[in-house]
Amino acid sequence: MDDVRSPLPVGHATADARSTAWQVVHGQGSVAARSADGGVAEAVLRDDEDAVRVEVRASRPLPARTAAALVTELFSEPAFRRARPVLLALPAAHHEVVTEVRRRLVEVDAHVAGATCLLSGRMG
Numbered sequence: 001m002d003d004v005r006s007p008l009p010v011g012h013a014t015a016d017a018r019s020t021a022w023q024v025v026h027g028q029g030s031v032a033a034r035s036a037d038g039g040v041a042e043a044v045l046r047d048d049e050d051a052v053r054v055e056v057r058a059s060r061p062l063p064a065r066t067a068a069a070l071v072t073e074l075f076s077e078p079a080f081r082r083a084r085p086v087l088l089a090l091p092a093a094h095h096e097v098v099t100e101v102r103r104r105l106v107e108v109d110a111h112v113a114g115a116t117c118l119l120s121g122r123m124g
Contacts, residue, residue, distance in 0.1 A: 022066040024073055031073045033058075033066050041097075043070060047079040056090035056097060067096035075104050084123045092117040 022035045032042040041058035054074065062070065080086070086105055090097055092112045098119065102108050105121030112118075 020063075022063070022069075024066065024069045026073050026076075029077075031070055033062060033070045041066075041070060041094075043074045045074065045077055045079060047077075051085035051087050052077075052079045054086070054088045054090075056088065056094070058091055058094055058097075061091075061094045062096055064096045067094070067100050071097060071100035071104070080104075080123055082123050086119075086121055086123060088117075088119040090117050090119070091115060 020035050020037055020039075022033050022039070024031065024033045029046070030042055030044045032040065034040050039059050039062075041056065041062055043054055043056045046053040046055075074080075088101060090101075092098075092115055094117075098110070098117055101119055102110075102121075104123070105119070106124040108119060108121035110117060110119050
């Protein structure tokens, strides 16, 4: 992935109080979060004529601050213009990412199909 912006360090405390550092990296049409211990999440953006389409893949659920940083970077893409339709597919178990996305959209519909959550809405 070609990095367009500098990595953004994000940290969180785990249940046993060790800190796991995450870096959020903005690439060409994608945003990735990587942890020092091998965790990874990636949001891939496709800007179609009728909607912005995003697929999120992750090795495990993200901490709240990392999810917020990932979604903030993703939604900084120019494709996310006011009133633009947005369609997302992401792991249903990743509640923090779902919550962050829902905060940014209006008229949100959510459907769970197996392990996948499908969100549709539009930019407010």
